[in-house]
Amino acid sequence: MIPRVGKSASDVPMETQLLLVEAREESALETEFSSDSEATEEVNASYILFLPVLDGAFRATLQGTALNELQFCVESG
Secondary structure (H helix, E strand, O other), X not given: OOOOOOOOHHHOOOOEOOEEEEEEEEEEEOOOOOOOOOOEEEEEXXXXXXXXXXXXXXXXXXXXXXXXXXXEEEEEO
């Protein structure tokens, strides 16, 4: 396994066995000391771990598509 970094689902290569995603939610918070045109940006980050599993004759992997989608690929022997 080789670590890779990307910014979209299309960057996820075929046969990916583990994927850690940082999901950010940006919000503009106004403080009582700031004017209407000034806003303090706060970024809330959550981390999501995708770990496809295998059981018996079944195995699962992840892959990105050209349409920027994430696919779970499940195979049976």
